[in-house]
Amino acid sequence: MHEELKLWNQTLRDYRTEQWDRVEVNIMNLQRMYPGRGLYALYADRVAGFRRTAPPAGWDGVTAFDEK
Numbered sequence: 001m002h003e004e005l006k007l008w009n010q011t012l013r014d015y016r017t018e019q020w021d022r023v024e025v026n027i028m029n030l031q032r033m034y035p036g037r038g039l040y041a042l043y044a045d046r047v048a049g050f051r052r053t054a055p056p057a058g059w060d061g062v063t064a065f066d067e068k
Helices: 002-016 020-033 038-052
Strands: none
Touching (some): 002 020, 020 038
């Protein structure tokens, strides 16, 4: 578990600074080591979306939800 948390924390730091290549590699590794954790698939989808359409200037990595 400690290794997973360490890699996930690094992934979040990279995500917030838009280091998409590193985020994708880390997520692939996390998914391989811990299959079935939906959080990693969610972030993989988000990164794919940000590659198509970059986040707005000043984006801080926070996701605002419009619905419950």
